Amino acid sequence: MTDSELEWSRGDRAKAAAKLMVGWVALLWLLEAVDVASGHALDGLGITPRTPSELVDVVPAAFIHFGFAHVAANSVPLLVMGFLAALGGIRRFLAVCALIVVADGLGVWLMAPAHTNTAGASGLIFGLFGYLVVTGFVQRRPLGILVGLLVAAIWGTSIVVGLAPTQSGVSWQGHLLGLLAGVAAAFLFKRRTGRGVVQV
Numbered sequence: 001m002t003d004s005e006l007e008w009s010r011g012d013r014a015k016a017a018a019k020l021m022v023g024w025v026a027l028l029w030l031l032e033a034v035d036v037a038s039g040h041a042l043d044g045l046g047i048t049p050r051t052p053s054e055l056v057d058v059v060p061a062a063f064i065h066f067g068f069a070h071v072a073a074n075s076v077p078l079l080v081m082g083f084l085a086a087l088g089g090i091r092r093f094l095a096v097c098a099l100i101v102v103a104d105g106l107g108v109w110l111m112a113p114a115h116t117n118t119a120g121a122s123g124l125i126f127g128l129f130g131y132l133v134v135t136g137f138v139q140r141r142p143l144g145i146l147v148g149l150l151v152a153a154i155w156g157t158s159i160v161v162g163l164a165p166t167q168s169g170v171s172w173q174g175h176l177l178g179l180l181a182g183v184a185a186a187f188l189f190k191r192r193t194g195r196g197v198v199q200v
Helices: 003-037 041-045 052-057 068-086 090-111 122-139 142-162 172-188
Strands: none
Touching (some): 003 041, 003 068, 003 090, 068 090, 068 122, 090 122, 090 172, 122 142, 122 172, 142 172
């Protein structure tokens, strides 16, 4: 592969990652606008624990929020971390997100306090944080390690605070399970290379 082809492929990946994440965040805002306009009809898509019928909401819950302030708080970290993770490939990124969302949602369904309703993208955000921080070390890629360290420096404090079980109205279970799922995804989706193959 020539230098120009390499730069073009990197540029294409960046454009695709940016379009995906801008669209993803825009969808969250659109859904919240629909929720408000419908008298919060979408809030029922959150997860009520240990209710069998609520298992169908495991995935939708990651896209539903309780107010515009909730969406706003999740938008920037999801946009940035999602973009960074998607630079490694859109298919890989979607697989990582699917694992995090499903594992986190099932964990919340099992572990959240009774009579609660859990929704929001923060479980995915914590998962992407764990994935980005760990994946560079797992793959032994210097650039990935640097990205992980920068992400940890910027959001590490917020992540630690979000894991505290003392915050009212915050699902520390969802945060913790998302983080663990993201770390697991870094190992499960480790890049495999053949002998003599150089990755860039």
